[in-house]
Amino acid sequence: MNNEKLTLANIATYLAQQKGITKKTAIGFLQQLIETLSEELLRDGEARVKGLGVFKIEWHKSRMSVNVQTGEKYEIAGHNKITFTPDKSMREAVNKPFEHLEPIAINKETVSANDTWMDDEELRLKRFSEQAQEILGIIADLQQTQPEGKNQTLQPSETPNVSPIEKAERVQPDVPIVNQEIEQASAPVTTNIADSTSAIVQKESVEKESIHASSDEKTMMERMAKQVPTNNKRWVALSILFAVVVVISIPIYYYFFIMNHGNDATQPTTILASTSSTHIKTLASPVTQAAQSQSTTAKAVTPNPLTQPRTYNELLATETFKEGSRLTLMALKYYGNKLFWVYIYEANKDKIANPDLISAGTHIKIPKLNPKLIDVHNPQCLIQATALQTLYTKHHATQAK
Amino acid sequence: MTHKELIADLSSSLSISENEIAELLDTTFTMMADEMSKGKSVHMQGFGTFEPHRKEERLTINPRTKVQTLIPPKQVVVFKPNQTLKDKAKEAPRYE
Structure with a gap:
């Protein structure tokens, strides 16, 4: 759409041409028309013009609004507003370019919101299985082109043979590490998951490239004699297959692990927090639980401040929750970023049932946090806080249902 | 104010006949609609x-x-x- 504007002068020229009057009269006519219209509109609050439309003055009630930046509430005073509703003839004339189009009914089963989410997940899994298919296809190629392996005694045969074995060796030492990571996952670490999965994806892509490279070389050699199917090739193929299965199964395992234990994983930290903090009254029963979880987490957790269980012993301040105050605003005030509201929420979990619905008058404790945990310039901290945020919001969304 | 009253009002203040005013109004509005349908x-x-x-x-x-x-x-x-x-x-x- 071009933004060309017609002015009164343009209309006047056109009128002068069409009706054989002077331009001056035309302009005078238009100005008089406008004047009469606005006068009438302001006097009666309504002006109807046949062929153009209806102008009306409507009263808009005063209403409350919220400043998006600060969360402050303010009132928008009631005021008059001018509305315009075009006449039918006007509306149809302007809509001429699209006149011939009519609504089309499509009969299709609707999909609910939950299903689309599952579809997304399924898509991702499907992509994994497609990749697996690709790799299997490449392996099949390998098996066909293998036979030249022993026959060629000199250098060219060595390179293709060595590379897959090396690769298999390279993959195998990785597997125990991955398993260890799975064990560690029982500790409340969410960032580790993301790291390890991305690492796996990288590994996979590297593997693929190397396979491509070696298979190309082999197709060159393919025309050489086909003899002596060795056991060697089968062993190589099996080891690659094993590696592929492991690579595929890990994300699936993680997926189900998060689904089932996502909530449990966060529980130990909060129990720890509530029992160890001096300001909150300890309950008798969770103490044993806490002791157990402490022993398990103590083994797995590294000195990284992000993965350590968070304790809220020291307080920076206490704030009374008022109308219009937000946990995010408090986080911005004390920690420098809104995302860190999750830690305030964790410290006050015994008082806040739902972080979206805090009653006024609640005393909120602002805990003193490890500065490494709330480093605004460290993306890891932000990622962790975001992960916690999505976890809590999802948790409460499911509770609300 | 009805359409007739508007025409009468304009006619008296501009000293143009009512018929001509009605025609002028009509051409103005059709022209406006025409130009707007082109995106102007x-x-x-x-x-x-x-x-x-x-x-x-x-x-x-x-x-x-x-x-x-x-x-x-x-x-x-x-x-x-x-x-x-x-x-x-x-x-x-x-x-x-």
Whole structure:
């Protein structure tokens, strides 16, 4: 759409041409028309013009609004507003370019919101299985082109043979590490998951490239004699297959692990927090639980401040929750970023049932946090806080249902 | 004020016959509509601007029958009063 504007002068020229009057009269006519219209509109609050439309003055009630930046509430005073509703003839004339189009009914089963989410997940899994298919296809190629392996005694045969074995060796030492990571996952670490999965994806892509490279070389050699199917090739193929299965199964395992234990994983930290903090009254029963979880987490957790269980012993301040105050605003005030509201929420979990619905008058404790945990310039901290945020919001969304 | 009254009013203040005024009004509005259908906006100094706005096509679902319907794109007229007219309207008495 071009933004060309017609002015009164343009209309006047056109009128002068069409009706054989002077331009001056035309302009005078238009100005008089406008004047009469606005006068009438302001006097009666309504002006109807046949062929153009209806102008009306409507009263808009005063209403409350919220400043998006600060969360402050303010009132928008009631005021008059001018509305315009075009006449039918006007509306149809302007809509001429699209006149011939009519609504089309499509009969299709609707999909609910939950299903689309599952579809997304399924898509991702499907992509994994497609990749697996690709790799299997490449392996099949390998098996066909293998036979030249022993026959060629000199250098060219060595390179293709060595590379897959090396690769298999390279993959195998990785597997125990991955398993260890799975064990560690029982500790409340969410960032580790993301790291390890991305690492796996990288590994996979590297593997693929190397396979491509070696298979190309082999197709060159393919025309050489086909003899002596060795056991060697089968062993190589099996080891690659094993590696592929492991690579595929890990994300699936993680997926189900998060689904089932996502909530449990966060529980130990909060129990720890509530029992160890001096300001909150300890309950008798969770103490044993806490002791157990402490022993398990103590083994797995590294000195990284992000993965350590968070304790809220020291307080920076206490704030009374008022109308219009937000946990995010408090986080911005004390920690420098809104995302860190999750830690305030964790410290006050015994008082806040739902972080979206805090009653006024609640005393909120602002805990003193490890500065490494709330480093605004460290993306890891932000990622962790975001992960916690999505976890809590999802948790409460499911509770609300 | 009816259409006839408007014509009479304009005719008396401009000393042009009522027939001619009616014709002038008609040509003005058809011309405006014509230009707006081409995507041009009409700016009337001292009053406001008439703008054509394109509404994109969209899918609707009848909540009762669950039938999806594709609503075609269309072009509508939007009037934006100029600032002085808006201010005058605000000062005017309450219309409810």
